[in-house]
Amino acid sequence: MTEQILILDFGSQYTQLIARRVRELDVYCEIHPYNNFPELTPNIKGVILSGSPCSVRDEGSPRVDLSQIRGQVPILGICYGAQVMAQMLGGEVQASQTREYGRAKLNIADHDSSLLAGLSSSSHVWMSHGDTIVSIPDSFHVIASTESVRVAAYKLADELTYGIQFHPEVTHSTEGKQLMHNFVVGICECKQDWTSESFAEQTIAELKVELGNDRVVMALSGGVDSSVAATLVHHAIGKNLFCIFVDNGLLRKDEYEQVLHSYEDMGLNIKGVDAKDLFYSELAGLTDPEAKRKAIGKAFIDIFDQEAHLIEDVKWLGQGTIYPDVIESVSVKGPSATIKSHHNVGGLPDFMKLKVVEPLKTLFKDEVRAVGRTLGISENILGRHPFPGPGLAIRILGDVTAEKVHILQQVDAIFINGLKKWDLYKEVWQAGVMLLPVQSVGVMGDERTYENVVALRAVTSVDGMTADWAHLPYDFLAEVSNDIINRVKGVNRVVYDISSKPPATIEWE
Template identity: 50%
Template structure:
């Protein structure tokens, strides 16, 4: 079985972020981890038994779009607050906390969105005591707390929020109307840090401690059994392999499956890069034909992911029998965003990741997922700590299903060749322009349509392709990259001239949300 939440946080004080539909819930968790406090996201309406079973040291109540007094508004189990844990409410979370403890929340005449001037009225408080009396904060609300809960002191105010922050340190009750987790609130990290300090949360979540905990957990899980790792060549599987090798050494065999859905020259690059920087045994498996057979006639993206996920497992099972004495454990580079997007707990399923919800019910492996509770930036830091080279640690993400989820509709060999060629040109020109370090992920999408064009005074009817490039920190949110038009013009000129089947190029300027980074 994969490592559980409890196993992931053994040895660390845990701060649970109760999510009430916030745009920034994952940002709160990341900021807490930046302060070296282990944090997870759980549904805000989770039963108290479930929340308390995780043995949290503190709770943060996230923001959300609802009004606390509206019918059907998200709420929380009253027993959660009765447990006496330190609690910080943010935006809607502050309003929910105030309402539950006897304060008053009301709709104000003037909503506050964006940069807002805040006045610290009581500089003697624990939450804001070391901060400037006048500062800028990021607001996003219409309702506000107009009267704090009995026993709580008002710390700060704005023009539209008479209770922009309140606290009762003796009871461990804290609330802020603004968003300390976003970079637009310059003193926001200080708010979170003060809360952690008052709550007595030990800040021991570091790359070194994560490695030590993961290595210990892997050793305990697998014992002296043989282990295989599905190595894709990306940073996630490479770091997962390095961690497991640190734990069990020669018990690990890495399996690299060339499923025919890789980018141009990628198989050779992966084998060369991994072989040069690891003494772990690597077995390469050529399996393009079997994967493409599974995808014949399949257009629906979730079905593609399911079939690819199952074929990976079947390929690994066969390879384990042949190369790893029938290994009973499979290592995967599953990350926390994969778990969240695939519908972990009560979360909505955004898309099934082939290595989470796309796995078959029947398989001959127990999963070893040492990165399951890490964000991407944390994985990169762990990789660097383990001594992996920059070319692996800083490699752009590439989905496990490969180009299959960048071809809209049925996957064919012809479409794969078109997409590989266009994608290689795009990435080459970005590298030539020195933009690789600024972009989180860049790739090309091939839609399932044809478009009319004209070349050499003749009508053409070829494929359009869509360029996609985003900036991000953890893939939970992303913004489209502002690429110079001259670069886009060079990319377009090369693609339409060098890839005969393509007659039109577009650039996707959708952020996440509302879109996702990948198209499927």
């Protein structure tokens, strides 16, 4: 079995970031709710307790049964995780008179500590807590402090149990990666053999056993996740994988033909379905974003189910579900609040009666891309920006018509091609254009116009959970704006969205 670190989630905004840092060490890890985690098995080499928005002093705040893990594997409590262990084992946590938020200088008290090995004598760490540990049992040993917090890090005597009141997983902790390496590789003795190559090899072998000679049907979108998932299944069962690519009329300009051609070059057994008219019909007159999403989802299921029934003896549905989809679709008391209900999770209609195979459900987006490169998938697919499942329908504010889609496709193509021409595409995590439900006065030649406004949106991000607006060059924006107004009939004004997430979202609907 693959070695792994178990992360118990108390609801911290940083829990996924902890997992990312462990994975960057080529060590597999899983996130589980603090109140519903698996029994320890020999392949679980250590446990990390996450932070939390809760206070350990609150009635009903999350608790974990430490007897199930203490003494069996090394433990690292981070922020709330450190405080809850200290309190449950006889220490005291109080609301701090000197709350620490932001950078703090760590003063190492125990230079022989395995957890702090290699850290400089005054390392900078990131604090984010209002409570602080004010007293600890005799069995605890303080290994680091800050100017205002005496117990910034501790170790329990005679066992590999540690607590830290700072966040090593964030980049602001300058030597956080070293500390994580000390715990995961040094203390937990993980081998660092979980790589994209090993994942691909192991997953294909498991799919061969799981699927056998069964037939699998899969909807492809042209995106990274579905493309990599399909390639893994294709390597396992070849022509027994049947792929369906639906043109819903809401794709980017020429995307249907380009993506279909790319898939055929990859050797995938794929069928393209032109269903534009059905989707436009279902969307007619709808303005509410959720109503549009539901109409698109229903139309897609109808088309996909119809096409799937044309294939004999299909037993499996392949999906490109990735790890954040799984995490964000689980909502229990305490752990990270559900942000979205992803279309890949729990979206299979009962009447299809197919088993589901999700080869990427343990991977983050960057890991999916790494596996794709291992499989030899073209960078034209792997390097594509994320694109919303409902497509351009949620970038057209208000009702959707074929004419509006055509306008938006032209504008979007100019923007995206401009980013590529200026070598900005790879610097941006996601980009797109919104067609606004307003018109503005303009002047073209000697005539006044009253036409549409479009908003350009480009953001930088790591995983889309937070995002900053991309600071694109003024000369680039000027050129793109000029091209759009001159070349796209029906648009006479271009604006640029400079909102970050949070408080705004990346998409407008």
